[in-house]
Amino acid sequence: MALAGAMLLPALVDSAVGNPDWQVFAASAAVTFFFGTALVLMSRGGTEAISIRAGFVLTTSSWIVVAAFAALPMTFSDLGFNYTDAFFEAMSGITTTGSTVMTGLDNAPPGILLWRALLQWLGGVGFIVVAVAILPKLQVAGMQLFQTEFSDPSGKVAPRVAQLATSIGSIYLGATFLCMVAYWAAGMSGFDAIAHAMTTIATGGFSTSDASVGHFNSASIEWLAVLFMMVGSLPFLLLWTVVRGRPLNLFRDTQVQWFVGIVFISVAVVALWQWLSNDQTPGLALRESAFNVTSIITGTGYATADFWQWGSFPGIIFLVFMFIGGCAGSTSCSVKIFRYQVLYSALRAQLARLMRPHAVFIPHFNGRPIPDSATDSVFTFFFLFLLLFAVLTFGLAALGLDFVTAVSSAATAIANVGPGLGDVVGPGGTFANIPDPAKWMMAAGMLLGRLEIFTVLILFSPAFWKN
Amino acid sequence: MALAGAMLLPALVDSAVGNPDWQVFAASAAVTFFFGTALVLMSRGGTEAISIRAGFVLTTSSWIVVAAFAALPMTFSDLGFNYTDAFFEAMSGITTTGSTVMTGLDNAPPGILLWRALLQWLGGVGFIVVAVAILPKLQVAGMQLFQTEFSDPSGKVAPRVAQLATSIGSIYLGATFLCMVAYWAAGMSGFDAIAHAMTTIATGGFSTSDASVGHFNSASIEWLAVLFMMVGSLPFLLLWTVVRGRPLNLFRDTQVQWFVGIVFISVAVVALWQWLSNDQTPGLALRESAFNVTSIITGTGYATADFWQWGSFPGIIFLVFMFIGGCAGSTSCSVKIFRYQVLYSALRAQLARLMRPHAVFIPHFNGRPIPDSATDSVFTFFFLFLLLFAVLTFGLAALGLDFVTAVSSAATAIANVGPGLGDVVGPGGTFANIPDPAKWMMAAGMLLGRLEIFTVLILFSPAFWKN
Numbered sequence: 001m002a003l004a005g006a007m008l009l010p011a012l013v014d015s016a017v018g019n020p021d022w023q024v025f026a027a028s029a030a031v032t033f034f035f036g037t038a039l040v041l042m043s044r045g046g047t048e049a050i051s052i053r054a055g056f057v058l059t060t061s062s063w064i065v066v067a068a069f070a071a072l073p074m075t076f077s078d079l080g081f082n083y084t085d086a087f088f089e090a091m092s093g094i095t096t097t098g099s100t101v102m103t104g105l106d107n108a109p110p111g112i113l114l115w116r117a118l119l120q121w122l123g124g125v126g127f128i129v130v131a132v133a134i135l136p137k138l139q140v141a142g143m144q145l146f147q148t149e150f151s152d153p154s155g156k157v158a159p160r161v162a163q164l165a166t167s168i169g170s171i172y173l174g175a176t177f178l179c180m181v182a183y184w185a186a187g188m189s190g191f192d193a194i195a196h197a198m199t200t201i202a203t204g205g206f207s208t209s210d211a212s213v214g215h216f217n218s219a220s221i222e223w224l225a226v227l228f229m230m231v232g233s234l235p236f237l238l239l240w241t242v243v244r245g246r247p248l249n250l251f252r253d254t255q256v257q258w259f260v261g262i263v264f265i266s267v268a269v270v271a272l273w274q275w276l277s278n279d280q281t282p283g284l285a286l287r288e289s290a291f292n293v294t295s296i297i298t299g300t301g302y303a304t305a306d307f308w309q310w311g312s313f314p315g316i317i318f319l320v321f322m323f324i325g326g327c328a329g330s331t332s333c334s335v336k337i338f339r340y341q342v343l344y345s346a347l348r349a350q351l352a353r354l355m356r357p358h359a360v361f362i363p364h365f366n367g368r369p370i371p372d373s374a375t376d377s378v379f380t381f382f383f384l385f386l387l388l389f390a391v392l393t394f395g396l397a398a399l400g401l402d403f404v405t406a407v408s409s410a411a412t413a414i415a416n417v418g419p420g421l422g423d424v425v426g427p428g429g430t431f432a433n434i435p436d437p438a439k440w441m442m443a444a445g446m447l448l449g450r451l452e453i454f455t456v457l458i459l460f461s462p463a464f465w466k467n
Numbered sequence: 468m469a470l471a472g473a474m475l476l477p478a479l480v481d482s483a484v485g486n487p488d489w490q491v492f493a494a495s496a497a498v499t500f501f502f503g504t505a506l507v508l509m510s511r512g513g514t515e516a517i518s519i520r521a522g523f524v525l526t527t528s529s530w531i532v533v534a535a536f537a538a539l540p541m542t543f544s545d546l547g548f549n550y551t552d553a554f555f556e557a558m559s560g561i562t563t564t565g566s567t568v569m570t571g572l573d574n575a576p577p578g579i580l581l582w583r584a585l586l587q588w589l590g591g592v593g594f595i596v597v598a599v600a601i602l603p604k605l606q607v608a609g610m611q612l613f614q615t616e617f618s619d620p621s622g623k624v625a626p627r628v629a630q631l632a633t634s635i636g637s638i639y640l641g642a643t644f645l646c647m648v649a650y651w652a653a654g655m656s657g658f659d660a661i662a663h664a665m666t667t668i669a670t671g672g673f674s675t676s677d678a679s680v681g682h683f684n685s686a687s688i689e690w691l692a693v694l695f696m697m698v699g700s701l702p703f704l705l706l707w708t709v710v711r712g713r714p715l716n717l718f719r720d721t722q723v724q725w726f727v728g729i730v731f732i733s734v735a736v737v738a739l740w741q742w743l744s745n746d747q748t749p750g751l752a753l754r755e756s757a758f759n760v761t762s763i764i765t766g767t768g769y770a771t772a773d774f775w776q777w778g779s780f781p782g783i784i785f786l787v788f789m790f791i792g793g794c795a796g797s798t799s800c801s802v803k804i805f806r807y808q809v810l811y812s813a814l815r816a817q818l819a820r821l822m823r824p825h826a827v828f829i830p831h832f833n834g835r836p837i838p839d840s841a842t843d844s845v846f847t848f849f850f851l852f853l854l855l856f857a858v859l860t861f862g863l864a865a866l867g868l869d870f871v872t873a874v875s876s877a878a879t880a881i882a883n884v885g886p887g888l889g890d891v892v893g894p895g896g897t898f899a900n901i902p903d904p905a906k907w908m909m910a911a912g913m914l915l916g917r918l919e920i921f922t923v924l925i926l927f928s929p930a931f932w933k934n
Contacts, residue, residue, distance in 0.1 A: 053822070139824055273865075312873055313864040320857055343850050350847040351928055353840065354921060357519070357606055372839060373820065379846035380817040383810050386853065390787055397780040398740075403871060406779055454821060461818055 001040070003066055004033035006118055007073060014111030021077050021111045028072035035069070053464070055138050059130055060456050063447055067091040070119055077112060084436045091443040093119030095450035096127070096331055098205025098301035098418030099425075099442065101432040106209050110191060116206045117195040124202030124331035125172045127450060128236050129165050132329050141452040142339055142378035145365055146328060167240045175239075176201045179228040186220040200225055203232040203331045205301025205418040212427070213291070214304035222291045222304060233259065233298040233326025254366050255327045259337045262324060267293045270314055278310060292427075296321040299333045301418015303427035315421055319408060322415040323385075333416035333449055335385060341365055342378040384453050388414055392445045399438045409434070413445035468507070470533055471500035473585055474540060481578035488544050488578045495539035502536070520931070522605050526597055527923050530914055534558040537586055544579060551903045558910040560586030562917035563594070563798055565672025565768035565885030566892075566909065568899040573676050577658060583673045584662040591669030591798035592639045594917060595703050596632050599796050608919040609806055609845035612832055613795060634707045642706075643668045646695040653687040667692055670699045670798045672768025672885040679894070680758070681771035689758045689771060700726065700765040700793025721833050722794045726804045729791060734760045737781055745777060759894075763788040766800045768885020770894035782888055786875060789882040790852075800883035800916055802852060808832055809845040851920050855881055859912045866905045876901070880912035 011025035070093065071086035081089070085101045092099045093116055105113065135143040180197035184190060192208050199206045209215035213225055231239075234256060241249045250256055271289035274280045280288070288305050295302045296318050307314055324340075326332025345363030352361045362369045392410035401409065401424075408420035409431070419427045424434070431439065448456050458464050478492035537560065538553035548556070552568045559566045560583055572580065602610040647664035651657060659675050666673045676682035680692055698706075701723060708716045717723055738756035741747045747755070755772050762769045763785055774781055791807075793799025812830030819828045829836045859877035868876065868891075875887035876898070886894045891901070898906065915923050925931050 052824070056821075139821060311864075312868065312870045313861070315870055316860055316864045316873060320861075343847075346843060347847050347850065350843060351921070351925060352930065354523075354606060354925055355520070355928075355931060376813060376817060376842065376846075379843075379850070380810075380814050383814065383846070383849065393783055394780070394787075397778075397783045401779065403779045403782055406783060454818070458818055458821055461822075463819065464822060 001033055001036035003069055003122075004029040004036055006122060007032065007115070009118060010073070010111035010115040013114050014109060017110060019109045019111060021073075021109050024076040025073050025111055025115070028069070028076060031072060032069045052138060055134050056455055056458055056464070059134060060447075060451060060459055063094060063451060066094050066123075067443075067447075070094060070115075073115055074112065077109075079108075079112065082436075084439050085432070088431065088439040088443050089116065090119060091446050092418075093204070093206065094123035094126070095416050095446040096120050096123050096202045096204040096299070096333065097413065097416040097446045097450075098199070099412060099420075099431050099446075100206065100418075101430055101439070103210060103430055103432060105207065106215070108208075113195055113208045114191075117198040117204075117208075120202040120204030120206055121176070121198035123450075124204060124232070125169060128168050128172070128329060128331060130451075132168065132237055133164050135452060135455070138455065139373070139377065140454045141381035142342060142374050143328065143452070144377065145338065145342075145370065145374050164237075168236050171236055171239050171243060172201065174243075175228070175231055179224070179231075182224045182228070183221060186224055187218055188216065188221065192216075196225075197228075200228045200300065200302075201232045201331065203229060203298045203300040203326065203333075205295070205299075207302060212304065213302045219287055222287060225302060226290050226294045229294050229298045229300045229302075230260075230263065230326075232300075233330045233332040235327045235329035237329055254341065255338050258341055259327050262337070263294055263297055266297060266317075266321060270317060273314060274310065277313075292318075293321065296417060297324045298326050299415060299417045301412075303419060306426055306428040308421045308423070308426040308428075319411060319421060322408075322411045322417045325415065335382065335415075338365065339378045339382060342370060342375060343382065345370060346375050346379070381453060384457070385414065385449075388445065388448060388453060392441060395441050396434075396438050399435050399441075401434060401438065405434075409438070409442060410445065413442040414449035416446055416449050468500055468503035470536055470589075471496040471503060473589060474499065474582070476585060477540070477578035477582040480581050481576060484577060486576045486578060488540075488576050491543040492540050492578055492582070495536070495543060498539060499536045519605060522601050523922055523925055523931075526601060527914075527918060527926055529593075530561060530918060533561050533590075534910075534914075537561060537582075540582055541579065544576075546575075546579065549903075551906050552899070555898065555906040555910050556583070557586060558913050559885075560671070560673065561590035561593070562883050562913040563587050563590050563669045563671040563766070563800065564880065564883040564913045564917075565666070566879060566887075566898050566913075567673065567885075568897055568906070570677060570897055570899060572674065573682070575675075580662055580675045581658075584665040584671075584675075587669040587671030587673055588643065588665035590917075591671060591699070592636060595635050595639070595796060595798060597918075599635065599704055600631050602919060602922070605922065606840070606844065607921045608848035609809060609841050610795065610919070611844065612805065612809075612837065612841050631704075635703050638703055638706050638710060639668065641710075642695070642698055646691070646698075649691045649695070650688060653691055654685055655683065655688065659683075663692075664695075667695045667767065667769075668699045668798065670696060670765045670767040670793065670800075672762070672766075674769060679771065680769045686754055689754060692769060693757050693761045696761050696765045696767045696769075697727075697730065697793075699767075700797045700799040702794045702796035704796055721808065722805050725808055726794050729804070730761055730764055733764060733784075733788060737784060740781060741777065744780075759785075760788065763884060764791045765793050766882060766884045768879075770886055773893055773895040775888045775890070775893040775895075786878060786888060789875075789878045789884045792882065802849065802882075805832065806845045806849060809837060809842060810849065812837060813842050813846070848920065851924070852881065852916075855912065855915060855920060859908060862908050863901075863905050866902050866908075868901060868905065872901075876905070876909060877912065880909040881916035883913055883916050 007025050007029035011022045015022035067090045070090040074081050074086035074089055075083050088101055136146045176197050179200055180193045183196055184193035195208050267290045270293050271285045274285035275282050291304050292307050307318055323335050325334025325336040328336050328338045349361035349363045389410055393406050396406040396409055404422040405424045409425050412420045425431055474492045474496035478489045482489035534557045538557035541548050541553035541556055542550050555568055603613045643664050646667055647660045650660035650663055662675050705716055734757045737760050738752045741752035742749050758771050759774050774785055790802050792801025792803040795803050795805045816828040816830045856877055860873050863873040863876055871889040872891045876892050879887045892898055
């Protein structure tokens with residue numbers, strides 16, 4: 001029902017500019033509202049706390065249901081989308097991926113452009129709430145490390161969700177507003193500023209132009225985007241404490257330190273390469289590197305250059321960047337910084353143990369010992385992430401995609417980045433021309449990647465449905 | 468000193484056919500013997516059991532020293548090798564990798580061809596002894612799982628090594644002899660049969676022809692190679708118990724079951740693809756798939772076809788096959804089957820734990836519970852393996868290698884497979900034309916991959932050298 005409400009916004013915009021698409025959004029809103037009401041009526045009376053099992057089912061099914069209905073306006077409009085295209089675009093939206101099958105964005109009706117941006121914005125805040133309130137309880141993929149930050153002694157999932165959602169929602173709204181004003185002051189139109197602010201904070205990456213942010217050709221807009229993509233990748237609960245008067249918390253958090261450090265080093269390496277090997281001026285090298293590297297590491301997916309043309313070294317680097325991601329509790333996806341911290345800690349403990357087999361070494365995260373269960377959880381997540389990457393690559397290659405297209409499409413889907421690499425699906429292309437089954441595979445990959453794999457995968461375990 | 472002795476074999480062969488290279492081998496033998504004697508005299512009197520720390524140092528340094536001296540005959544001969552080429556070829560030999568910088572093998576003098584085969588054969592049996600007698604004690608990369616199989620209550624490394632080496636050596640010699648006779652009966656010349664038997668059992672992959680085993684164009688030779696490559700990838704201690712009258716042990720071992728199952732499925736998938744998508748006859752599809760897939764999975768590296776030309780799906784599959792490997796305690800390299808079993812067990816335990824957070828689930832291997840330390844060890848190995856793969860790929864790409872060449876060269880080096888993918892370093896090419904620094908990087912990757920990474924990496928830890 002909330003989604004139906006959201007559909008009224010593009011309907012209003014389109015009717016204001018006299019675009020007939022407003023009817024499409026209104027009809028989609030009616031259909032969505034009808035099904036939403038039916039679901040509410042069917043499940044009346046269930047006010048008890050949500051069990052762990054229901055947590056898994058609700059999280060996964062809500063993403064699928066939202067994507068299925070969010071695709072309606074795009075199917076009904078005259079974009080020439082079949083339902084596959086529309087579902088791909090909608091899933092890419094609410095998972096904040098940013099891969100697109102649309103071309104001609106510069107001349108597209110504003111309703112559709114707003115709808116794509118809204119989907120990413122809602123998907124972004126929706127995932128933060130899930131990551132902060134539900135995943136730690138479910139002990140998914142090492143997220144139990146964040147349980148103490150907002151621990152609820154009753155052990156139930158529901159009670160504090162509303163309170164958390166309010167805090168996070170206000171930070172999210174505030175950040176988006178600041179970003180919008182900044183973009184507008186730097187020269188974007190009001191509409192572009194709103195649309196880009198929503199997809200920047202959500203680290204989503206949908207744009208209102210085929211040339212993405214490169215369209216504006218403005219250094220100040222690009223540096224602002226760098227700043228706000230990084231804000232979108234920070235832990236929002238931490239941002240909440242910062243706003244509440246404890247700004248130093250941000251710099252004391254080791255996850256933030258690692259994240260900022262990794263981005264700085266990565267930007268420097270690519271900028272140096274562009275300067276020394278590709279004969280760019282240092283200024284342009286730094287600007288292009290900062291924007292595109294931050295965009296890929298945070299999983300946003302904007303571009304101002306076709307970095308695939310920069311050579312095989314940057315090409316491989318950008319592919320690996322897709323596997324980094326931002327901080328836990330942000331809109332960012334992929335493996336995420338804290339998991340690399342856990343892996344690094346475990347690696348150090350392992351090396352120490354090799355020298356003294358009978359001593360005990362306990363890995364730490366943010367100054368606290370990491371429980372064995374969390375380490376195992378992170379390791380299995382990492383293994384599953386790569387396994388899923390391999391399987392998805394196989395599938396895409398079997399459908400006829402070439403080596404680079406298959407590898408990079410699989411990576412960009414499960415890491416929820418946006419563009420792939422190469423001539424077909426790189427920053428200069430779209431996913432419009434890949435076969436329909438490949439679009440469904442990628443949409444499944446996006447869902448798995450966004451929900452930390454386990455949340456979806458567990459539904460396929462027979463034991464889950466027993467009893 | 469043993470290496471100097473081994474050099475006399477090619478010297479004898481060359482002098483028998485009147486090739487002046489016999490002097491090269493004799494001179495190299497003299498130099499090697501001199502240094503070997505000096506080392507023995509320097510370390511006289513040390514008869515105590517080997518400490519864990521010495522175990523690491525000796526294992527790594529022996530591989531480096533042997534490669535450094537084994538390169539001598541190739542530098543001195545008139546192949547036109549600089550020391551970089553010779554060291555690359557020697558390291559590729561004793562790590563049983565099989566990547567080569569030589570062309571014109573068909574017309575090369577027999578001494579050099581025999582020397583390359585001998586290096587792989589000695590490297591293969593050398594590693595089995597290390598894997599069976601030393602790595603479990605050092606608790607490297609999950610190898611502690613195999614500690615009980617030949618446990619020594621005294622806790623020392625040395626005592627049972629001689630006995631183990633004898634058992635393994637006799638199995639190794641017997642398998643090589645059987646393989647040689649079979650090759651010879653199937654139509655190889657005596658010399659080719661000896662050279663290929665040595666590099667088959669060692670899962671090494673050096674051949675006496677630029678066209679590799681494809682040169683013989685014989686189905687029976689190819690199927691024999693498939694059989695003996697698989698033998699070389701089985702646990703040799705298990706083969707020893709089989710020979711001692713317990714053949715059923717082979718089929719009861721879950722590692723062997725997984726290995727054979729994975730090879731069968733992989734061969735079937737690629738054969739089906741070749742039959743259905745590339746319009747090959749079923750017979751040829753099966754034969755080519757069986758040979759090349761087994762060659763890559765076991766890390767041997769022979770080829771009868773340039774599978775890179777088969778399309779992006781087989782290309783990606785072959786790249787992933789490089790990360791499989793054979794069983795622990797064999798001549799095979801890469802991640803190895805038992806680690807995937809541990810990862811799979813841990814993954815199942817993880818999924819079970821998600822549903823019942825307070826229950827305890829313990830992963831098992833071959834019917835026994837896996838200690839936490841072994842799981843951690845396997846996970847960190849897997850992570851390091853991929854990290855090393857990424858770092859090596861970066862390095863090679865920075866030196867100017869294209870995307871596919873850089874990725875596949877890095878994979879083939881750390882997984883000790885042999886050929887890469889693509890036009891430059893694929894089964895149809897060699898590594899002769901990559902830059903010298905790239906050859907050194909790959910040689911380092913081969914050493915790390917062969918010695919299970921940790922054995923080498925720990926020497927770079929400052930704590931290792933303290934006190």
